[in-house]
Structures are given as C-alpha cells and as structure tokens.
Amino acid sequence: xxLLLIPLAFTLISLFVPKQxxxxxxxxxxxxxxxxxxxxxxxxxxxxxxxxxFNPGIATMFGLTxxxxxxxxxxxxxxxxxxxxxxxxxxxxxxEIGSNRKFVAMxxxxxxxxxxxxxxxxxxxxxxxxxxxxxPVFLIALWFGAxxxxxxxxxxxxxxxxxxxxxxxxxxxIKVYSASFAYEDLVAAQFSAxxxxxIMGGFFLAFAIKIPLFPFHTWQPETYTIxxxxxxxxxxxLMLKMAFFxxxxxxxxxxxxxxxxxxxxxxxxxxxxxxxxxxxxxxxxDIKRIFAxxxxxxxxxxxxxxxxxxxxxxxxxxxxxxxxxxxxxGLFLAAGILEDRTNxxxxxxxxxxxxxxxxxxxxxxxxxxxxxSVPFSSGFIGEFLLxxxxxxYQWIIGLVAGTTLVFxxxxxxxxxxLSMFGAPKLTEFRDLSWNEWxxxxxxxxxxxxxxxxxxxxxxLVGPSIDHLMETVNSSQIILN
Amino acid sequence: MEALIVIFATGLISMFIALAKKxxxxxxxxxxxxxxxxxxxxxxxxxxxxxxxxxxxxxSGFANLYGLVALSFGLMIILxxxxxxxxxxxxxxxxxxxxxxxxxxxxxxxxxxDLFMFFIGLEILSxxxxxxxxxxxKDLRSTEASLKYFFTGxxxxxxxxxxxxxxxxxxxxxKLDEIAAAVQDPSTxxxxxxxxxxxxxxxFLFKIGAAPFHxxxxxxxxxxxxxxxSFMAAIVKLAAFAAFIKLFTLAFGSIRDFWVPILxxxxxxxxxxxxxxxxxxxxxxRLIAYSSITHVGYALMAVIDKNTLFSPMNxxxxxxxxxxSIIALIIVSxxxxxxxxxxxxxxxxxxxxxxxxFVMIIALLSLAGVPPLSGFFGKYLIFSSVITEQPVLVIIAxxxxxxxxxxxxxxxxxxxEPVEEGAPALKVNPLHLLVLGICTLGILAGGIVTWL
Numbered sequence: 015x016x017l018l019l020i021p022l023a024f025t026l027i028s029l030f031v032p033k034q035x036x037x038x039x040x041x042x043x044x045x046x047x048x049x050x051x052x053x054x055x056x057x058x059x060x061x062x063x064x065x066x067x068f069n070p071g072i073a074t075m076f077g078l079t080x081x082x083x084x085x086x087x088x089x090x091x092x093x094x095x096x097x098x099x100x101x102x103x104x105x106x107x108x109x110e111i112g113s114n115r116k117f118v119a120m121x122x123x124x125x126x127x128x129x130x131x132x133x134x135x136x137x138x139x140x141x142x143x144x145x146x147x148x149x150p151v152f153l154i155a156l157w158f159g160a161x162x163x164x165x166x167x168x169x170x171x172x173x174x175x176x177x178x179x180x181x182x183x184x185x186x187x188i189k190v191y192s193a194s195f196a197y198e199d200l201v202a203a204q205f206s207a208x209x210x211x212x213i214m215g216g217f218f219l220a221f222a223i224k225i226p227l228f229p230f231h232t233w234q235p236e237t238y239t240i241x242x243x244x245x246x247x248x249x250x251x252l253m254l255k256m257a258f259f260x261x262x263x264x265x266x267x268x269x270x271x272x273x274x275x276x277x278x279x280x281x282x283x284x285x286x287x288x289x290x291x292x293x294x295x296x297x298x299x300d301i302k303r304i305f306a307x308x309x310x311x312x313x314x315x316x317x318x319x320x321x322x323x324x325x326x327x328x329x330x331x332x333x334x335x336x337x338x339x340x341x342x343x344g345l346f347l348a349a350g351i352l353e354d355r356t357n358x359x360x361x362x363x364x365x366x367x368x369x370x371x372x373x374x375x376x377x378x379x380x381x382x383x384x385x386x387s388v389p390f391s392s393g394f395i396g397e398f399l400l401x402x403x404x405x406x407y408q409w410i411i412g413l414v415a416g417t418t419l420v421f422x423x424x425x426x427x428x429x430x431x432l433s434m435f436g437a438p439k440l441t442e443f444r445d446l447s448w449n450e451w452x453x454x455x456x457x458x459x460x461x462x463x464x465x466x467x468x469x470x471x472x473x474l475v476g477p478s479i480d481h482l483m484e485t486v487n488s489s490q491i492i493l494n
Numbered sequence: 495m496e497a498l499i500v501i502f503a504t505g506l507i508s509m510f511i512a513l514a515k516k517x518x519x520x521x522x523x524x525x526x527x528x529x530x531x532x533x534x535x536x537x538x539x540x541x542x543x544x545x546x547x548x549x550x551x552x553x554s555g556f557a558n559l560y561g562l563v564a565l566s567f568g569l570m571i572i573l574x575x576x577x578x579x580x581x582x583x584x585x586x587x588x589x590x591x592x593x594x595x596x597x598x599x600x601x602x603x604x605x606x607x608d609l610f611m612f613f614i615g616l617e618i619l620s621x622x623x624x625x626x627x628x629x630x631x632k633d634l635r636s637t638e639a640s641l642k643y644f645f646t647g648x649x650x651x652x653x654x655x656x657x658x659x660x661x662x663x664x665x666x667x668x669k670l671d672e673i674a675a676a677v678q679d680p681s682t683x684x685x686x687x688x689x690x691x692x693x694x695x696x697x698f699l700f701k702i703g704a705a706p707f708h709x710x711x712x713x714x715x716x717x718x719x720x721x722x723x724s725f726m727a728a729i730v731k732l733a734a735f736a737a738f739i740k741l742f743t744l745a746f747g748s749i750r751d752f753w754v755p756i757l758x759x760x761x762x763x764x765x766x767x768x769x770x771x772x773x774x775x776x777x778x779x780r781l782i783a784y785s786s787i788t789h790v791g792y793a794l795m796a797v798i799d800k801n802t803l804f805s806p807m808n809x810x811x812x813x814x815x816x817x818x819s820i821i822a823l824i825i826v827s828x829x830x831x832x833x834x835x836x837x838x839x840x841x842x843x844x845x846x847x848x849x850x851x852f853v854m855i856i857a858l859l860s861l862a863g864v865p866p867l868s869g870f871f872g873k874y875l876i877f878s879s880v881i882t883e884q885p886v887l888v889i890i891a892x893x894x895x896x897x898x899x900x901x902x903x904x905x906x907x908x909x910x911e912p913v914e915e916g917a918p919a920l921k922v923n924p925l926h927l928l929v930l931g932i933c934t935l936g937i938l939a940g941g942i943v944t945w946l
Contacts, residue, residue, distance in 0.1 A: 156910055175862075
C-alpha cells in the first residue's frame with residue numbers, strides 16, 4: 015500500500031513546502047518511491063500468484079471490491095514507473111518548471127494514478143485510476159505547453175475520454191455476467207461469443223486510442239509536440255504503457271474467445287502504423303514530431319506482440335516496453351535540450367551542435383543507437399523476439415514489420431545528422447548540466463544492462479505469464 | 495410528516511417575521527426550521543412510525559431519502575440566496591419564506607400516494623417559483639422568464655389535470671395502489687387509460703424540461719435570478735423525477751410496454767438536443783441550461799429501469815451529484831457577477847479566485863462523468879442498471895457523454911487561461927464560500943455512497 019501512499023503524500027506535501035526546496039522534495043519523493051519499489055522486488059516470490067497490497071475484503075452492493083495487488087508483470091510496470099519518474103524529475107531539475115509547485119504536484123499525482131492502474135485488481139477501480147491519469151497530463155500540457163496548445167489538447171482529451179467510454183461500456187456489460195468487479199470474478203464470467211466480441215471491442219477502442227494504433231493516432235504527434243518536455247515524457251514513457259498492460263491484464267483474459275475475431279484487425283492496424291508512421295517520420299522537420307511518430311511506429315510492433323498472445327511474444331513485449339520507456343525519456347530529453355537552448359525544433363535551423371557540445375553529442379548518439387536497436391541494447395532483443403514471433407505467425411507480416419528496423423535507422427540518423435553534424439549554425443551551445451548527464455548515463459547503463467541480461471526480466475514475468483495463460487485456457491475449456 | 499409540517503410552519507413564521515425587516519432573523523428561523531426537518535427525517539429513517547401514513551401522503555424510505563436531499567439543497571440555496579438577495583432587493587425575508595413554501599410543495603410531491611396530493615404539491619412547488627423567477631423586477635429578461643415559466647407551467651398543469659381526469663375515467667380512483675391494481679386488469683386498458691397516461695407523461699416532461707418540451711428551460715434559466723435557477727435545476731427536477739418514478743413504476747408498472755418505448759425515444763432525443771445545442775452556446779447559464787437538458791435525458795434512463803423503485807439509490811446518487819455540481823456552478827456565476835455572463839468573461843477565473851476555480855473545474859468534470867467524482871458514480875449506476883434491457887440506449891448515452899466532454903472541457907480551459915491585465919481578484923461572500931465547501935465535499939466524496 016505504501017507504493018501508492020508515497021506519491022499521494024508527496025502530491026499533498028508539494029503543495030505546501032517553500033518554493034526553493036521544491037525540487038529537492040521532488041527528487042526525495044521519487045527516490046522514496048523507487049526504494050519502495052525495489053523493496054517489493056527483493057521480497058517478491060514468483061511462487062504466489064498475486065501479492066495483495068490492499069483488500070478490504072468486502073464487495074459493495076455495486077460490486078466494487080477495491081482489491082489491489084501485483085504479480086510479476088505488474089511488478090515490472092511498477093518498477094518501470096518508479097524508475098522513470100525520478101528520471102523525469104531529474105531531467106527537469108535545473109529548469110524553472112522543476113521548481114514549479116503545480117508541475118511537481120501533477121507528476122506525483124500521475125505516479126499515484128499510474129501505480130493504481132498497474133495494481134488494481136478490480137475492474138471499476140482500474141477504470142477510475144485510468145481516468146485519473148488524464149487529469150495531470152492534461153493540466154501539465156495546459157499550464158506549461160507551447161502557445162498553440164489549445165486545439166491539440168482538446169483533441170487529446172476528447173479522443174482518450176471517448177476511448178475510455180468504450181471501456182466503460184465493456185465493463186458494464188461484463189458486470190452483468192459477473193458477481194463483482196473483482197479480477198477473478200471478471201475472468202471467470204461466462205458469456206456468449208458475440209458478447210465477448212463486443213466486450214473486447216470496447217476495451218480495444220480505449221487501448222487502441224491510448225497506444226495509439228493507426229486510425230486513432232492523430233492526436234498523438236500534436237499532443238507530444240505541444241506538451242512541455244516533462245509532459246511528453248509522462249505521455250510516451252508511462253501513459254501509453256497502461257494500454258499494453260490493460261490489454262494483457264484485462265482485455266484478453268476477460269474475453270479470450272474474442273481474440274481470434276480481433277486479431278486480424280488489430281495486427282493490420284498495428285502494421286499500418288509501423289510502416290506509415292515511420293515513413294512520415296522520415297519527412298519531418300520538427301525534431302519532437304519525428305520522435306513522436308517514431309513512437310507510433312515502435313508501439314505498433316509492441317501492440318502486435320501483445321495480440322499474438324503467447325509466452326515468448328509477451329515476454330518480449332515487457333522487455334520492449336521497458337526499452338521504449340527508457341529510449342523515449344532519452345530522446346525527448348535530447349529534443350528538449352535542443353529546443354530549450356536554441357528556441358527552435360526545426361532540424362534545418364540546427365546543425366553542428368556536436369562540435370559545440372561534445373558530451374551531448376555523445377550521449378544523444380548512445381540514445382539514438384538504442385532507439386534503432388543495435389545489438390547489445392535492450393531494443394535489439396525485444397525487437398528481434400517480436401519480429402520472430404510475427405514471422406512465425408505469418409511470414410509476410412514479419413517481413414513488413416521488419417522494415418521498421420530500416421526506417422528506424424533512417425529517421426533517427428537523419429535527425430541526429432541534421433542537428434549534430436555539419437557546419438555549426440549556432441555560435442554557442444551550453445553542454446550538458448550534471449543532472450542531464452546523469453539521466454543519459456542512467457538510461458545508457460540500463461539499456462546496456464537489459465541488452466546483456468534480458469533474462470532477468472523474462473524470469474520475473476515468465477511465471478506470471480504462464481499462470482495467466484493457464485487461467486485463460488481453463489476458462490475457455492469450461493466454455494467449450 | 496413532521497418534516498412537511500415544520501417546513502410549512504417555518505415558511506409561515508418567516509413570512510410574518512419578514513415584516514420586521516430583519517433579514518438575519520428570517521434566515522436564522524429558516525435555517526433552524528430546515529435543520530429540524532432534516533433531523534426529523536433522519537430520525538424517521540431509523541424508527542419508521544406506522545401512524546405517519548396519512549390519507550394521501552406516506553413518508554416511506556423512498557420519500558425520506560429524496561426529502562433529505564431536497565431539504566439539504568434547500569438549505570444551501572437559502573444560504574446562497576440570503577447573501578445575494580440582501581444586496582439586490584429589499585424583500586429578503588419574503589423570498590426566503592417563498593423558498594420554504596416551495597420546499598414544502600416538493601416534500602408533498604415526494605410523499606404522495608394520491609393524485610390529489612400530487613397535484614397540490616406540484617402547485618405549492620411551482621407558484622412561489624413563478625414569483626421568484628420575476629424577482630428582478632426591473633430586468634426585462636427576468637420578467638420574461640417569469641412569464642414564460644408561468645405560461646408553460648400552467649399549460650403543463652392543465653395537461654396533467656386533463657390526463658388525470660381521463661385516467662379517472664378509466665380506473666375510477668386517484669389512489670396509487672388502487673390504480674396499480676386496476677391497471678393490472680387488462681379490461682381497463684381502454685383508450686381512456688392510454689390517453690390519460692400520455693397526457694400525464696407529457697406534463698412530467700414539461701416539468702423536467704425533456705425534449706420536445708424543453709423550449710422554455712434555457713430562457714427561464716437564463717432570465718431568472720441565479721438563486722432561483724439553482725432551485726429550479728436542483729430541487730424542482732429532483733421532486734419531479736421522484737414523483738415521475740413513483741407514479742410510473744408503481745401505478746403504471748403493468749403497462750410498461752406502452753410507455754417505455756416512448757421514454758426511450760424521448761431520452762435519446764433529449765440527450766442529443768441538449769448536447770448539440772450546448773456545443774454552440776456562448777453564455778454560461780445557457781450552456782448550463784442545455785447541459786442540464788442532456789442530464790435530464792440520462793436521468794430518464796432511471797425511470798426506464800424496471801427495478802428503479804426498489805433500488806432508488808441509482809437516481810438518488812445521480813441527482814445528488816448533479817445538484818451539487820449545479821449549485822456550485824451557479825455560485826461561480828454569482829461570484830463573477832457579470833451581467834452578460836459570456837463564456838469569454840470566465841477567462842482566467844481559476845486564477846482570479848483559486849478555490850472557486852477549483853470547485854468550478856471539479857463540478858464540470860463531475861457533470862462530464864470523470865471518475866472518481868460523484869457524477870461518474872451516478873452515471874455509472876444509472877447506465878449499468880439498464881444495460882441488460884436497453885443496451886443501445888446505453889451506448890447512445892455514452893456517445894453523448896463523449897460529445898459533452900467538449901463543452902465542459904472548453905469551459906475548464908477558458909477558466910485556466912491567464913488573466914487579462916487589470917482584472918481584479920474576485921471576492922467571495924463567506925456564505926457562498928461555505929456552500930461551495932459543502933459542494934466540494936459532495937462532489938469529491940460522492941463515490942462513498944456506493945459503499946452503502
């Protein structure tokens with residue numbers, strides 16, 4: 015329970031402490047959560063299915079049970095959240111925004127809501143936390159975003175809110191067949207194949223918008239571009255991971271018999287997104303937009319991996335989620351540094367920065383290479399496994415999805431080359447400050463470590479995936 | 495029953511005290527009276543007296559539950575109104591006593607078991623409001639609102655009485671339980687009955703402002719003084735819906751097949767009319783008025799629910815959440831105190847007064863149905879109760895929630911924008927602050943009722 019209470023407490027504390035100490039408080043709070051997460055990791059044993067962290071033990075008249083707990087998969091997400099939040103705080107540490115009361119409070123509120131999403135074992139509770147995450151991100155972008163934010167923000171909020179309503183409809187439908195909103199009850203609920211199809215459709219709408227998958231992606235580049243750096247990091251590194259987690263924990267186990275019906279649609283959407291966004295990214299001039307579109311391309315591959323629904327693909331999905339979060343924080347930090355110091359995001363107005371700021375040039379290259387999944391980076395293992403699974407599902411799909419590697423190298427290296435090499439168009443460029451260096455360093459180490467020892471993540475999520483598969487299969491057998 | 499007597503007596507007493515031109519005295523009498531009535535209702539909930547079943551009135555669990563909300567909202571509105579009336583008009587005491595009379599009519603409507611008592615309650619509820627709507631005597635819009643409300647109200651009452659007469663022709667009684675027994679017998683299913691039910695239905699739709707009988711409500715909401723608007727939105731709707739549910743589920747439950755399809759269609763129509771018109775509004779109170787038409791559409795779904803009388807919590811939670819939000823928003827409008835009340839004049843509201851701005855934002859989010867605010871739970875309870883019977887209706891309602899988020903969000907965004915140069919910080923009257931605080935608690939903690 016302290017996992018959730020720490021961020022909530024720091025949300026409230028940050029409203030009252032004096033302004034000078036705010037950034038230290040933010041760092042303390044983020045570190046405290048991380049320590050709490052690591053303690054949970056050390057004491058975790060894959061022998062139990064769910065480690066309960068909160069269970070009032072009663073179901074209300076409306077079926078709300080408020081159960082919370084985690085398994086190996088949720089634990090990975092908890093740790094990811096608690097590791098990314100310090101990085102976000104650290105990257106904004108010496109900025110004006112990092113000492114802003116509203117920003118700090120909203121980051122902690124976001125962390126609270128995210129941890130709630132990952133630990134909720136009650137359908138309605140999951141939905142409630144899912145919706146709460148919208149508020150801090152919306153407010154951060156509204157308060158600190160770029161001047162042209164109004165329209166993009168409305169689009170973002172309405173898009174995601176409408177998606178969530180699909181999930182609400184699915185939850186209300188499934189509750190008809192279930193005794194309460196408790197996870198076990200929802201998984202055990204039995205209904206006709208047609209109902210299952212629409213239940214999964216409702217969930218799929220919510221998750222496809224949040225990820226975002228191809229036809230629903232139009233909110234994403236604009237929102238990423240207008241958000242301040244911290245907001246973009248929250249959005250790309252953490253918020254969209256909720257959707258993958260939601261698919262694995264809720265969407266497919268609740269209505270597994272409908273997966274066949276949606277698999278083809280989902281994979282097609284993911285595939286179009288992978289290729290389309292990558293081609294779009296090649297032609298962009300705005301560096302933040304390139305990374306936003308790159309994100310669509312990368313998450314498309316992860317979404318396809320989730321839909322394939324076997325142990326290898328799911329393990330790879332978790333590794334790739336971690337990798338994507340780390341790389342996203344790194345890339346948007348680099349974009350933020352460039353924008354902050356030159357007041358432009360246009361690649362053609364940048365150039366030769368590597369000469370002026372060699373440290374930045376080096377670390378940007380490291381993150382760039384991690385993004386194109388060179389061997390020994392965590393992205394390599396994750397993408398390789400995902401592509402392998404896609405290939406064995408349908409070789410042509412694997413082949414098309416594989417183009418992401420080529421396109422990824424093109425747009426990332428193009429962005430790097432145009433901004434960092436060539437004749438300097440700027441006279442001065444302040445090199446990395448210590449906190450930015452620290453963020454890059456931590457990301458670099460983690461990417462390398464996970465690239466060399468991915469087994470650690472696989473061992474953590476493996477037993478939980480096994481258990482999940484068993485539950486889903488047994489519920490399907492009962493039906494047949 | 496004591497509650498009704500106490501409220502009516504308080505109204506009478508305060509009317510005479512008002513002659514002394516001491517508004518504070520009237521306010522204290524009114525507050526003491528309402529608190530006494532509330533405590534008697536709470537007491538009754540625990541110890542139901544059998545002898546309280548009078549001819550035509552029955553204070554059962556249902557009436558007590560809704561009465562509690564009506565009285566609490568009444569108290570909040572009187573507190574708000576006192577602060578407002580005092581600076582505007584000289585007849586503060588009289589207005590408070592009018593509000594009290596209206597409140598006693600609402601209680602009558604909640605507890606009726608006889609169509610006579612229902613009609614009397616409805617009139618006691620409405621007539622003071624006709625007067626109050628026109629209380630800004632020199633403002634043409636207020637006069638127009640009063641006249642419009644009076645004409646439509648009188649027309650609705652006429653239709654209601656005509657419908658009751660047809661119904662009497664079909665079943666030969668005014669008592670709810672006897673009507674219910676008679677309607678179960680198919681031999682009474684004559685055109686007389688159906689026309690009567692239709693007319694009664696139409697008059698209800700007039701009162702709650704559902705499409706296609708909604709035309710009066712935006713004009714009346716806009717023109718009336720803010721306090722009266724909040725009374726109409728929170729209490730009149732509550733009483734009308736409670737009576738609606740009671741009459742239709744209890745008395746006409748056996749001819750559901752006849753009126754449910756009509757209500758389903760009108761509910762959908764109401765949602766779309768309210769929402770699509772609200773998208774284009776440029777003044778605050780009209781926006782609120784049209785959004786409340788949409789909310790009437792959602793609430794109609796609770797009437798459609800077969801079990802609604804046995805689980806009255808659904809609509810209760812919904813109307814509670816709705817009332818808190820509406821009262822909070824009306825106070826926001828009072829704080830800004832802008833004659834035109836344009837949306838753009840709310841620019842930077844949250845910065846000019848952070849607390850009121852915060853309440854405004856959560857009130858709007860609650861109306862939009864964002865969890866974990868109470869509006870979400872109200873909506874969830876209503877939607878999930880009808881999803882087995884009317885899945886399409888629920889989907890349409892969800893689509894409408896999606897449309898509605900646009901204008902709520904627009905208002906939130908406007909209120910968070912930077913303040914224009916030279917706009918002063920806004921002062922809030924302490925009484926308004928108190929009521930805003932109560933609303934905040936109600937909106938934030940509304941989810942707790944789902945634990946009951």
